[in-house]
Amino acid sequence: MPFNGAGPQGSASVSVHAKLLDLLGRSIVRGELQPGDPLPNADDWSAAHGVSRTALREVIKVLAGKGMVEARPKTGTRIRARTDWNFLDPDILAWRYGPKTTFEEAQSLFELRRAIEPSAGAIAAQRATKEQIATLEKIYEKMERFADDNERFAEADLEFHQSILHMTGNELFGSLASLTATAMLISFKLSDDNPYGQRPSLPLHWGVYEAIAQRDPEAARSRLIELLDLAEEDVNRSLAARKARGR
Structure with missing residues (x-):
């Protein structure tokens, strides 16, 4: 063409x-x-x-x-x-991660997310409006409905995490939404053969929502770290399975 x-x-x-x-x-x-x-x-x-x-x-x-x-x-x-490369560029992130992603590269991805999302959660717990908190609850309910549909769950999960960035009221955090979206989509792709599905993450997502709704910054921070730890475990499990199949 x-x-x-x-x-x-x-x-x-x-x-x-x-x-x-x-x-x-x-x-x-x-x-x-x-x-x-x-x-x-x-x-x-x-x-x-x-x-x-x-x-x-x-x-x-x-x-x-x-x-x-x-x-x-x-x-x-x-x-x-x-x-000299801008490794925070969403395209470069997407190009860097694929079928041959290493454990070290996955670790770098989650180190990036841990540097952004827990802090955003803590700020959101202090600044989010009642309307934003109500919206976050509705997004969580959507995740619950689609817990057995990986594709639709991923969309709702992405919306949940991006909403928290915007709930900070800080435009700089809001501008990181596309970056974290790329990082999350990569995480989903790397763990798409997770045998445990998405349900194990629901209580942790609810915990994040509760901490923000209760205006508890430290709880929001720690629960987001727990959530990211679980996501990294899922990715590492999938990478190990792929490596074993490749032998």
Whole structure:
């Protein structure tokens, strides 16, 4: 499906742009292209993937904005050192985690969530409005209804955690919603074969709700940590099972 970079972009062209960005981004994150390596020849990539040079240039601009590539006179566009990458970028997070995720990478993901969510819960317990607390209870009830439907439970679970960020009343925390959403979606994918299902997490989610409703910051903080500990155990269990199947 060729893409003409000129003129307005329809959904098809946007899709091709996204696919090319995903393909090139994953290649860099997986180490198929190493720091210091030049990007593939533009003409070759354009021909191989049926896109225009204009589309490829736009993808490179996006990657440059994430700190992954840089263009220099005479040397062209090259991969930057990993220390220059914005690892909090949702795309880079998504590219980093997949079927070959290691225990160490999963640990990094949960360290990030622990640095954000328990503090947000504590602040939410102090600042949330009655209306926000009522909404959180309704979201929990949705999670309870869909406890045996992984996909719909994941949607409600994501809504629960993102609501807590917004309940802080702090716009900076609110801006982290897309970051934690990506982290949570990765967690769900890594533990999608959890034999225990979603029900074991319900009492802990209810505990978080109760702590916020009762205006107890420390309880909200500790219960969110417990919840994240359980989620990490589920992910590690799934990773261990995948590793055993791969032997």
